[in-house]
Amino acid sequence: MAIISFITDFGIQDEYAGVMKAVILGIDPSAVLVDVTHAIDPQDVTQAAFMLESAYRHFPAGSIHVVVVDPEVGSRRAVLFLEAGGHRFLAPDNGVLSPVISRETPAILRRLENPALWLPRIAPTFHGRDLIAPVAAHLSKGGAADDIGPLLPVASIHRLGDFRARPDASGAVQGRVVHIDRFGNLVTNIDLSVMTPQGGAGPDRPLEVLAAGRVIAGVSRTYADVGIGRPLALIGSRGYLEIAVNGGSAQAHFGIRKGDAVGVRPRK
Amino acid sequence: MAIISFITDFGIQDEYAGVMKAVILGIDPSAVLVDVTHAIDPQDVTQAAFMLESAYRHFPAGSIHVVVVDPEVGSRRAVLFLEAGGHRFLAPDNGVLSPVISRETPAILRRLENPALWLPRIAPTFHGRDLIAPVAAHLSKGGAADDIGPLLPVASIHRLGDFRARPDASGAVQGRVVHIDRFGNLVTNIDLSVMTPQGGAGPDRPLEVLAAGRVIAGVSRTYADVGIGRPLALIGSRGYLEIAVNGGSAQAHFGIRKGDAVGVRPRK
Amino acid sequence: MAIISFITDFGIQDEYAGVMKAVILGIDPSAVLVDVTHAIDPQDVTQAAFMLESAYRHFPAGSIHVVVVDPEVGSRRAVLFLEAGGHRFLAPDNGVLSPVISRETPAILRRLENPALWLPRIAPTFHGRDLIAPVAAHLSKGGAADDIGPLLPVASIHRLGDFRARPDASGAVQGRVVHIDRFGNLVTNIDLSVMTPQGGAGPDRPLEVLAAGRVIAGVSRTYADVGIGRPLALIGSRGYLEIAVNGGSAQAHFGIRKGDAVGVRPRK
Numbered sequence: 001m002a003i004i005s006f007i008t009d010f011g012i013q014d015e016y017a018g019v020m021k022a023v024i025l026g027i028d029p030s031a032v033l034v035d036v037t038h039a040i041d042p043q044d045v046t047q048a049a050f051m052l053e054s055a056y057r058h059f060p061a062g063s064i065h066v067v068v069v070d071p072e073v074g075s076r077r078a079v080l081f082l083e084a085g086g087h088r089f090l091a092p093d094n095g096v097l098s099p100v101i102s103r104e105t106p107a108i109l110r111r112l113e114n115p116a117l118w119l120p121r122i123a124p125t126f127h128g129r130d131l132i133a134p135v136a137a138h139l140s141k142g143g144a145a146d147d148i149g150p151l152l153p154v155a156s157i158h159r160l161g162d163f164r165a166r167p168d169a170s171g172a173v174q175g176r177v178v179h180i181d182r183f184g185n186l187v188t189n190i191d192l193s194v195m196t197p198q199g200g201a202g203p204d205r206p207l208e209v210l211a212a213g214r215v216i217a218g219v220s221r222t223y224a225d226v227g228i229g230r231p232l233a234l235i236g237s238r239g240y241l242e243i244a245v246n247g248g249s250a251q252a253h254f255g256i257r258k259g260d261a262v263g264v265r266p267r268k
Numbered sequence: 269m270a271i272i273s274f275i276t277d278f279g280i281q282d283e284y285a286g287v288m289k290a291v292i293l294g295i296d297p298s299a300v301l302v303d304v305t306h307a308i309d310p311q312d313v314t315q316a317a318f319m320l321e322s323a324y325r326h327f328p329a330g331s332i333h334v335v336v337v338d339p340e341v342g343s344r345r346a347v348l349f350l351e352a353g354g355h356r357f358l359a360p361d362n363g364v365l366s367p368v369i370s371r372e373t374p375a376i377l378r379r380l381e382n383p384a385l386w387l388p389r390i391a392p393t394f395h396g397r398d399l400i401a402p403v404a405a406h407l408s409k410g411g412a413a414d415d416i417g418p419l420l421p422v423a424s425i426h427r428l429g430d431f432r433a434r435p436d437a438s439g440a441v442q443g444r445v446v447h448i449d450r451f452g453n454l455v456t457n458i459d460l461s462v463m464t465p466q467g468g469a470g471p472d473r474p475l476e477v478l479a480a481g482r483v484i485a486g487v488s489r490t491y492a493d494v495g496i497g498r499p500l501a502l503i504g505s506r507g508y509l510e511i512a513v514n515g516g517s518a519q520a521h522f523g524i525r526k527g528d529a530v531g532v533r534p535r536k
Numbered sequence: 537m538a539i540i541s542f543i544t545d546f547g548i549q550d551e552y553a554g555v556m557k558a559v560i561l562g563i564d565p566s567a568v569l570v571d572v573t574h575a576i577d578p579q580d581v582t583q584a585a586f587m588l589e590s591a592y593r594h595f596p597a598g599s600i601h602v603v604v605v606d607p608e609v610g611s612r613r614a615v616l617f618l619e620a621g622g623h624r625f626l627a628p629d630n631g632v633l634s635p636v637i638s639r640e641t642p643a644i645l646r647r648l649e650n651p652a653l654w655l656p657r658i659a660p661t662f663h664g665r666d667l668i669a670p671v672a673a674h675l676s677k678g679g680a681a682d683d684i685g686p687l688l689p690v691a692s693i694h695r696l697g698d699f700r701a702r703p704d705a706s707g708a709v710q711g712r713v714v715h716i717d718r719f720g721n722l723v724t725n726i727d728l729s730v731m732t733p734q735g736g737a738g739p740d741r742p743l744e745v746l747a748a749g750r751v752i753a754g755v756s757r758t759y760a761d762v763g764i765g766r767p768l769a770l771i772g773s774r775g776y777l778e779i780a781v782n783g784g785s786a787q788a789h790f791g792i793r794k795g796d797a798v799g800v801r802p803r804k
Contacts, residue, residue, distance in 0.1 A: 003561055005554065011450030012280065012548065015323040018273065018304035025271055025300065026328040032561065033302075034569075036554035042451050043515065055551040058665070060562035071515060074490025124490035126505035129326070182547030183578050222610025222660035237662035247579065247607060279718030280548065283591040286541065286572035293539055293568065294596040301570075310719050311783065339783060342758025392758035394773035397594070 001030040002140040003063040007051050008128065009040035010068070016126070020066070020133040023119065027137030034059075041258070043071040045096050046160055050178050050189070052089075053099035054238040061086035064136050066128075067096050074124035079112040079131055080157065081148050088139060090132045095160040102163070109157060113149030165190045171207065171266040175241070177258050184249025186211070188262045190241040192219070209233040210263040211243055212254040217267065223247070269298040270408040271331040275319050276396065277308035278336070284394070288334070288401040291387065295405035302327075309526070311339040313364050314428055318446050318457070320357075321367035322506040329354035332404050334396075335364050342392035347380040347399055348425065349416050356407060358400045363428040370431070377425060381417030433458045439475065439534040443509070445526050452517025454479070456530045458509040460487070477501040478531040479511055480522040485535065491515070537566040538676040539599040543587050544664065545576035546604070552662070556602070556669040559655065563673030570595075577794070579607040581632050582696055586714050586725070588625075589635035590774040597622035600672050602664075603632050610660035615648040615667055616693065617684050624675060626668045631696040638699070645693060649685030701726045707743065708801040711777070713794050720785025722747070724798045726777040728755070745769040746799040747779055748790040753803065759783070 004024060010016035017038050024031050036055045040048045048069040056065050070077075070092045082089040082097050085104030090112075091097055101107060112131055115122075117138050119130040135148055165175030165188070175190035192207075209216040219241070220232040228247040231254070236242035241264065245253045272292060278284040285306050292299050304323045308316045316337040324333050338345075338360045350357040350365050353372030358380075359365055369375060380399055383390075385406050387398040403416055433443030433456070443458035460475075477484040487509070488500040496515040499522070504510035509532065511518045518524070540560060546552035553574050560567050572591045576584045584605040592601050606613075606628045618625040618633050621640030626648075627633055637643060648667055651658075653674050655666040671684055701711030701724070711726035728743075745752040755777070756768040764783040767790070772778035777800065779786045786792070 003558075003565075005558070007551075009450070012303075013305060013307035014447075014449045015275075015304045015319050016449075018302055019323055019326045021302050022271075022273070022323065022326040022328075022331075025302070026326070029271075029300070029328070032565070034554055034557050034561070035548075036551045037549060039549035051551050055555055055558065058555045058558040058562070060558075060565070063558075072492055075492040123505040125502065129505065179550075181550045181552075182545070224608055224611040234661065237659040237665065277718070280571075281573060281575035282715075282717045283543075283572045283587050284717075286570055287591055287594045289570050290539075290541070290591065290594040290596075290599075293570070294594070297539075297568070297596070340760055343760040391773040393770065397773065 001028065001032065003032045003034060003059060004136050004140055005034045005036050005055065005059060005063060005065045006038065007036045007040065007048055007055065007065070008038045008068040009042050009044065009048065010038045012038055016128070020129050023129055023133040024137040024140070027134055028141035031137060031140040040069050043069060045069055045071070045094050046163070047179055047258075049096045049099050049160060049163060050187075052096065053103075056087050056089075056100070059087065062088070064088045064090065064139050066132055066136050067091035068128035068132060069096060070094070070127065073127050079127060080152075081110040081112060081135070081145060083108040083145060090136055092127070093158045095158045097157060098160040098163050101154065101157055101159065107154045108145070109152045109154045110145065111149045111152050114147055117147060163189065167192065167264065171264070173264045175262050177256055177260050177262060180251050180258055184245070184251035185236065186243040186250045186254065186256055186262070187236060187238065188241045188243070190262065190264060191239065192235060192241055192264070193239060206267045207264055208267045209241070209243065210265065212256050212260070214254065216243065269296065269300065271300045271302060271327060272404050272408055273302045273304050273323065273327060273331060273333045274306065275304045275308065275316055275323065275333070276306045276336040277310050277312065277316070278306045280306055284396070288397050291397055291401040292405040292408070295402055296409035299405060299408040308337050311337060313337055313339070313362050314431070315447055315526075317364045317367050317428055317431060318455070320364065321371075324355050324357075324368070327355065330356070332356045332358065332407050334400055334404050335359035336396035336400060337364060338362070338395065341395050347395060348420075349378040349380060349403070349413060351376040351413060358404055360395070361426045363426045365425060366428040366431050369422065369425055369427065375422045376413070377420045377422045378413065379417045379420050382415055385415060431457065435460065435532065439532070441532045443530050445524055445528050445530060448519050448526055452513070452519035453504065454511040454518045454522070454524055454530070455504060455506065456509045456511070458530065458532060459507065460503060460509055460532070461507060474535045475532055476535045477509070477511065478533065480524050480528070482522065484511065537564065537568065539568045539570060539595060540672050540676055541570045541572050541591065541595060541599060541601045542574065543572045543576065543584055543591065543601070544574045544604040545578050545580065545584065546574045548574055552664070556665050559665055559669040560673040560676070563670055564677040567673060567676040576605050579605060581605055581607070581630050582699070583715055583794075585632045585635050585696060585699060586723070588632065589639075592623050592625075592636070595623065598624070600624045600626065600675055602668055602672050603627035604664035604668060605632060606630070606663065609663050615663060616688075617646040617648060617671070617681060619644040619681060626672055628663070629694045631694045633693060634696040634699050637690065637693055637695065643690050644681070645688045645690045646681065647685045647688050650683055653683060699725065703728065703800065706802060708799070710797065710799050712798060713792055713796050716787050716794055720781070720787035721772065722779040722786045722790070722792055722798070723772060723774065724777045724779070726798065726800060727775065728771060728777055728800070729775060742803045743800055744803045745777070745779065746801070748792050748796070750790065752779065
């Protein structure tokens, strides 16, 4: 028995996620299933990678993380098993495991190549159900990772080039919005932790944040540090720079979309 | 202890699904609860029937499938228990069990008529919570089906007339879009399996698909069989003909809505 | 092991709810997790209070209800533990527990003040993950409530002033729409139970309902009591007055928004 978490772009109007769970429970009835999100923007591998980084570390060691954002399903792209940092991951080889590979060493990488573990009939459009779900259940019930398929060199994994943006020596960094959350908070890929420990920031911090031609002075600690309706920058709960509006939506306030540029520079 | 799956039109902004689970866990704390979907279009019995067909077969034998799409709640329509193909189903008698009845024989049909199993107070607008949930839990904890209510003749069940469209002798078939998935794939009720085994189709297949006045030649195997942005027809993971756009939305591409006609005919 | 239910405004596109579950399962792997809803309108404490009232009573005694709608996260507002009516609640002190306090006595109230139970690092923007989730898991695995923090006088809790509207001696009451459900039903805060037991209403009831300048005569039992497309008032499954359209959306029919006034008065 293990925890199996899910990050997909299946949405929730379809039966796709439920059917993956059905397959898993048919093999390991005691698996504990946790939805992280099924609302990744269709085929947005970068957003899924970002969600995975934010989520997996909070699960107990030994958890199995299933990531199915798979624009190339049915083509020759590999499906991977990765074991790193005490966690296990199953995902197509499209870069979505980049944040894990960049954080956790050593890592063990395998390619799913044992059809004996899969469903008997493979639909070319739903490897999540027919390959990944039964392999997750195999692992969950204590099956060996060796059975899944051959080892691959970790260096062979597909990586997203510009996943994380970090400041240069001057403290300047150019990043972008990788996710907009339910509250309209603009989540960037800017990691300021090399400059300051998370939570150590404050409005007196000698930085300014640039977005949509506007400037936000300083990095706040929480939303209530500014007045209602006022914009702020802060280190979000994921550890990345976010732009928010206290009691409102930064997305509406700034008119920003996913992918738009955000900069940080030392305050003059 | 059994698996209980849910297909409803409750949506997820309300507490309806959570409250059904609360009632079930109060009676059988070890029930394993799996959401298939709560996003059936309000009162769309045909779409719910389609989802049920796609989902239930992937669950282990003995699972209990709760389907609550119930436009006539509080009227005199019956609430049914169906046992067929190793699965158990609870649903109003409005046609939603049609695909099960058409696939699985023999079947046992009962009408829920034992208030001793129900909640003490029945709200006329929420039989899912007050009748169906406690009966599901009764079954889940090993209670007898006999207790639920009297046997009914299987032939008495309400059926959807035109649920599945199949080709005639010439290979032609006229069907319609019964569901549009999260990716904008147009899922039809056209079942080509009488012509070819699922997955055995290919772009060389001598068929053409007609939708919104346009023609798609052949039936592909997977999205990547055509270029990015190009439309294709394929046998989807549910076993029915779907129309898709590689890396895009067929719904947007074709301007098609649920219910619109789709045809298949032999290629000239 | 206990049931832990969730009511939040996190939405489902983000990993927030999944990460709370991850934290809980890391502490109590046998906790049973039930989503009531994550779709509370952002920071709408009144709507969350309403959902909580509708949901918690259906869970078995001993359940733990986590409510995270927390506009003031990171400020000095307290996070509370409430034990009342056989249930346990964890929520910020912003009024969201009002309906429980008004229904259940006696009650025990504590303030979360024991960092030894929390995650080692507290993000100022996500107390749900870093404080509430680990405390819920502490309780779920049988930990003592005493460990959580000191007792507070129950009277000190923040209350929503006008949560429930009840008729005056003449039978008239002025309330408002507190929630619009997935079907477009307008859920009000009007509680007619002091006049008649739930379910005892009927179209012959000598009341009329006023909304958006229109009058609905009588209180029906269920949707099918009127013709398709016709509006009606009824006592919804939550016990409050709702305005609905049989087979349609009252929201669209009346052009009403959350917060709009609804009145009830004796029929002339």
